[in-house]
Amino acid sequence: MTRATIRFAALVCVLAGLLASPNARAEGGLERVKRAGVLRWGGDLQGGEPFVSQDPGDPTRLVGFEVDIAAGIARVLGVRPEFVENDWSTLVPSLERGGFDVAMNGLEVMPSRAARVSFTRPYYVFTERLIARKGDARVRASLAALAGLRVGTLASSYAFELLRDRSEVVVYEGTEEPYLDLERGRTDAVLLDDIIAARYGEPNPALSVVGDVAQGYYAVAARKSEPDLVAAIDGAIAQMAASGELEAILRRTALWSAREEKLASWTPADQLLMTGGPASDAPPAGMTPRHVLLFIQGALMTLLVSTLAMMLAVPLGLSLALARRWGPRWLDLSAGFYVELYRGTPVLLQLYVLYYGLAPVVRINALTAAVLGLGMNYAAYEAEAYRAGLQAVPRGQMEAAVSLGMSLPLALRRIILPQAFRHALPNVTNDFIALLKDSSLVSVITVVELTKQMTITAVDVRGWLLPGLLCAALYLAMSWPLSFVARRLETRLARG
């Protein structure tokens, strides 16, 4: 074996070790929790009030009905609760990896989740609430009536499962943005859990509730390999429901209604119905040709956004570089300010401002905002690449050009820019490849591109490995030829 193959083999071993499930432990889950004296529960503070959030009066303290329920469960188990912050969209994979003992943060019970983790009996019965603009008669309170409409919801949510294949779904990552876009007419309706609708949608005077179209449950999720922990938490919730403690907790955050009475009279049959049949050992759905097609669509969207953004960034960046090198002082200063502003602030923030922040002034669609946002951001980097390229052209070239009677624009076009471009090309190529990958950020303004498609598919097929590899392969398939063409171009230019 050569040294390279040994190194490769070692790398494979390390990767295999990382991928191996850490769940295989001799000790049971309940035993571990009791020995540690701590029930570590995962959630996302960003979900905000009333789930889990920082106490506005004392930010070191957490408040919310889930905090109280976790405390109740821990008390019954005889341990102390400990909150672990984790991005909401990755709660399930983090639970599987062993980041915490249970996940509890508005996790809706649905078949795709029930196949990966075990759910306890529910601690809250929610409804999917449909909200539309006031007086919009097209939106009626049934799922069937949503066919063909543009409906906003959260990624990986129960509502998303209900809407896909039925409506044109617009996927958001935050709870406020769906209602902002609805108000501005970018969508026709928003379907989300009643708690979110009540907090973020209903207070908006331009919107009104159309009705509740489905019912579902929040329950505590635990690893499938730890049925003893699930049983213990089941017992704890049952005890809290029977004693009226659960009702008191839900009443404190105004979440109690008649439908929550079901929580106290929960039966094993209800549990079976909720999780979509007997705990299935059926293999996960797996990737289908349809998924691959969606991936290719996502890749094309990535390519479209990146290419259009680069087509904007290159001329804009060039203008900025020229303004800084040869423009009058005020233009030089403005261009310098532009570059510092766009390089010095996160592109994510720029996309938010462009799409949500400016919406009251100019209403542009998501794809346009994505192209403009990325293009204007990358223009700042292109400006620097060209500036370096311009600086690399010796002074004498410009002197020779003007001494032959060339005007400044002619000298730039014929003599300086072709040479500057040659110096800048490696950086411009790097930037385009970086842009291909940065384009995944536009998913925050509801554009579904390759990375977003991967996270959606990962939930579908209950695994990250295959979608992740396919996603990586598609990114490589786009960036590799680009590097190749750029190298060829560099060689060709270097000859001249």
Next chain:
Amino acid sequence: MITIEKLAKSYAGGGPILRGVDVTFVRGQVVAIAGPSGAGKSTLLRCINGLEAFDAGSIRVENDTLVPGGDRTNAQALAAIRGRVGFVFQTWNLFAHRTALANVMEAPVHVRKTAVSEARARAESLLERVGLAHRANAYPHELSGGEQQRVAIARALAMDPAALLLDEPTSALDPSRKGEVLAVLRALAESGMTMLLVTHDIAFAREVAHRAVVIAEGRIAADGDPKHVLAPEE
């Protein structure tokens, strides 16, 4: 044809480099401009075609006059002067991304809008005149310094200048390469081209120049027959 009056210039943050230069150059003359390093020879030359701005005085080339500052008032005069006065740099400054032939064709085609076929024929004959017809398709980095300088001379001649300004055209060259450039300049001088030649090469100046101007400390120190003004090198 070139009249310079009371020309003065200081470099920002430095002392004065020209302290009031009055001199006139007439058509058909080859004038050597000599003097110690840093005396202002090159600056004088660069002021004439506007590569450097100046602080006081004026420069008139035929009917066009340059005055201090005011880029806009000078722009038209400058364009006219640059069209009539060619410049040859110490370090050639050939366009690095163009072949020798394309370097020579560039200005006639894009500034003067000469037809490409006509410009090409003229460029080929100019390259032949400087002895480089066989190197027409070479890029600057493939040429020796002497060859590059000869292409640069052909490039300046392509605009049919009434006068040629040469800023130490041989001082960046290996001694073994100077001869080929000097031969080209000698032939040009014999053809009657008006030339202002900044040089340290006293022997060559004495040989080809009709007149020598010596600049020292930003002023004209001597002006006259090169045989008298320029002392032969020891």
